[in-house]
Ligand code: ADP
C-alpha cells in the first residue's frame with residue numbers, strides 16, 4: 001500500500017498548490033500524458049488566466065481543479081483539501097460547495113427551458129435553500145452581472161455574451177470560493193468577450209472569489225494579475241502585471257520563465273530554434289545571470305540579435 005504523507009502547503013495565502021502533477025488519460029488503445037510535472041500556485045482571491053496551444057493540457061488541469069477528473073500522480077491541494085486522495089464522496093461535496101464552473105459552450109451552462117432567474121435558482125434549491133432565499137440571491141447575482149432586466153428571458157432570448165453572464169451567476173449561486181472557466185469567451189466576438197472578462201474581474205474584486213480562466217484570448221492580459229502559459233502539460237512562462245510606484249514607471253508587464261523545484265525551465269521554442277539548440281546546451285554562470293549556449297557555436301551566421 002502506498003502511504004501518503006499529508007503536507008499542508010506553505011504560505012497561508014496559497015489556495016491552489018500543484019506540484020509535479022501528472023495526468024495520464026487512458027483509453028483502450030493508448031495512454032496520453034496530458035499533464036507532465038505541472039507546478040502551479042494560485043493565491044486566495046487572485047484572478048489569473050491560463051493560456052496555451054490546443055492540447056497543452058489546460059482543460060485537463062481545469063477539470064481536475066473542478067473535481068470532475070482525478071490526477072494520476074503528484075500533489076494538488078485546493079485550500080486544505082488534497083485532491084489526489086479525496087474520495088469520490090468528498091469530491092461530490094467539493095463540486096457542489098467549493099467550485100463554480102463556466103463552460104465554453106453556452107448550451108452546456110444553462111437549462112434551455114428555464115428563465116435566466118430560474119437557472120440561477122436551481123443550484124440553490126438543490127442545496128436546500130427556500131424559494132424566497134433563492135429568488136433573493138438570484139436577483140442579487142443577476143444585478144451584479146448586469147442582467148436583472150432580462151431575468152425572465154430564456155437562454156435563446158439572450159445573446160451569447162448575456163448567456164455567459166447568466167452562466168457566471170449560476171456558477172456563483174452557492175457562493176463557492178473558487179470560480180473556474182474553460183474558454184468562456186471562445187464563442188464570442190472580442191468586444192463581447194471583454195465584457196464577460198470584466199464581469200469576472202468585477203466579481204473577483206467585490207467578493208474575493210478566486211478566479212482561474214482558461215482562454216485563447218490574449219486580451220485577457222489586461223484584465224488579470226497574472227497569465228500563466230502552458231506547454232506540453234507543464235507551466236512554461238508567466239506574465240505578471242503590476243504597478244511600480246517605486247520607480248514611477250506606472251504599470252509594468254514582465255514575462256518570466258517558470259523554474260520548477262528541480263531547477264528545470266523551458267527555453268521558449270523561438271530561442272531554441274534561433275540558436276539551433278539541440279539536445280544539449282552549455283550553461284555558464286555570470287555574476288548575476290546564467291548564459292545558455294548551443295553545444296557548438298553556429299558557423300558563419302551570427303544570431304539575429306547580433307546582426308547589424
Ligand atoms: P487543451 O484544453 O489545452 O486543449 P486538453 O487538456 O484537452 O488540452 O488535452 C491535453 C491532451 O490530453 C491532448 O493530447 C488530448 O487529446 C488528451 N486528452 C484530453 N482528454 C482526454 C481523454 N478524456 N481521453 C484521452 N485523451 C485525452
Ligand code: MG
Pocket residue numbers: 058059060182
Ligand atoms: Mg481545452
